[in-house]
Amino acid sequence: MATGPGATGASGFGSEDSLHQQVLASFPLCDMTEEDLRQNPQLCKLLATLAQHVDKTGLTAHLKTELEKTEQKLQSQRRVWLCSESFHSSLQEMIQDYTVRKHGSTVPQDQKMFYETMERCLLVAMCARQLDPSNTTKPDQPSLLGLTPQQVMEIMPSERNVQRMKQILPREVEEHLKKKCFSYLSYYQPEWENQSEGLKRSKLSYLSGQMDKDRKRTKSLKESSYENAVLLQRQTQLCLSEMTKCVQLLQSLILERCLTIQADLDRKKLDYFEGKCELVLQKIKAEMAGIQLDTYTAESISAHRAIRINLESELQAYQVEKQSVELKLSSFQILGKEFDTLAEEYCKFRQEIEMRNWALKEFTKDNSS
Template sequence: MSAAESAYVSTLGKVDSLHQQVLASFPLCDITEEDLTQNAQFCKLLATLAQHVDQSGLTVPLKTELEKAEQKLQSQRRYWLRSEGVHKALQEMTQDHCIRKHHATVPPDQNMFYETMEKCLLVAQCIRQLDPSSTTNQDQPSVLGLTPQQMMELMPLEKNIQRMKQSLPRELEKHLKTKCLSLLSYYQPEWENESEGLKNSKLSHLSAQMGNEKKRAESLKESSRENSVLLQRQTQLYLSEQIKCIQLLQSLILDHRLRIQTDLDRKKLDYFEGKCELVLQKIKTEMVEIQLDTYKVDTISAHTKMREKLSSDLKASQVEKHSVELKLASFEMLGKDFEALAEEYCRLRQEIEMNTWALKEFTQCKNK
């Protein structure tokens, strides 16, 4: 960084905060003071760049050329507006004359003046349409085969034109004065009933007053733009601070919720345990009441003993079943050969049981 740039940065810091100066130098950039704080080198770069560009981002030489071009454009625009204004005023004068002609009698010389002016305007407009400019092709076909020279033949008589030219400044001035007075009445309605001299005096100051009003409107527009930029930055700052507050509030809520959640869960668990115990006791009570309503006390005691005996037998049967299933599973592991032996064993056991029964019957019959 050069010495001048360093001095500029130092001056910025003395006048106000460097960040605020950078933000004021680049109002169109969507950056915040926090961004500049986190990027110090970028902030210095913007501060240095502010010496070479304006608030719109244009460099000083380009800004100068742009101002010259705008001045030239304004000059050309004023020239065009002056010519266009005179042309429109002449057209309005012919239109006003046509309206007056249908409502009142117009003097012959005035009628001749407006007819001559209207013909001149029409011929001039047609010639401008037929005469190609320097940017168009000279070989293009003309409209209806007409030429500017042919249109010039339709001009009024030269003496009528000269008379019209002599009266034109006076009539044009009168028409423009009437329009200015109408503008003055619109701008300040309370001046409408003033005298002619006072109106003329105030009319001479109307341009300056409207210029002041225009400057005031531009000043208010610039102030409004600055306030809009300031409001946007303040809104961004407010939203960022609000987001921080919301995050802090969320963290506090979360910590508080986690801290009391254990106590709350324990209380809920105790409540549900007590409620379940109460429901179970109520169910047992209902069962006992149903038994007492259905059976006698001795019957209930006998049923209880029968249930205990059946439960013990059921458990013994389940144990025996499990033991047999284990043995059967071990036998099934031996394959189909053992299955044939098991069937033969079952057949022999049946024969032994049959012979034993027959022998027992035979012995009983013999003893008789």
């Protein structure tokens, strides 16, 4: 009997059926069935032992810890990037709103100065960032359009306008974000669209938590949907396997049944055709009897009987004459070949006499005419 870690790990799962179920549950991403595990017991033991060291995704405890640390670090860096990206995106949206608004209505001079200053500052910062050489570029590589970040920074707005823009910026950004949050709230819960600003503010304090709950619920539903899909696929494969076995068994039963009843069926067909032929023959005989009854009446039958009697009497007379002639012929045959020669000459004379008699008759007929 096998010993060692593999046997100990496999025995910890319980009975064989329980072992198969727990191995399948431990590796949901593997496309396996219980039949596969039964046909490969060593693989089943290996997976049972491996399940004690890895999770359902196939990661060991050490790798999972390292992955969690890396994900936390990535999340922290992602938050920093998202903050700056969200702020930059908000500024771009504010500039777009101003651009649309200034074509439809008159904008006050102070707002016009604020948005133009902010737009120029963003544009200069973006250009300076693009012109700033990175660590991967070559030191002697020429800059874009022959410009340097210092040259681009020279077109920045005046320091006075920049300071005024910085003073107004928090209030404008807050107002823009408030409108954006109210639009999210109206989209997420349309029934709060016509409520007062105070109620909307209080509702906004719970919106992030509610959205987080919905996100987690959606994620849980996706995971359960994936697990259900895997389970459904496994059950479908098992069902198809069982259906294939049932079809094979049904085919064997049908073949056996066909071979069993074929002889009886052939015998019944033979009896049927024999009876049908006998019936056809009887019908033909009945039709022939009917035709004879319609053709031969009582008078014709009596006449036929009289004719038959006369013919039979004549036949008997001819047979008697035949016998007498045969006796004479046998007596002539005794004479031998000389009689054959005389008989031939006699036949020739008879033929010549018949020819002359015919010619004489024709001659006399012509003279009389």
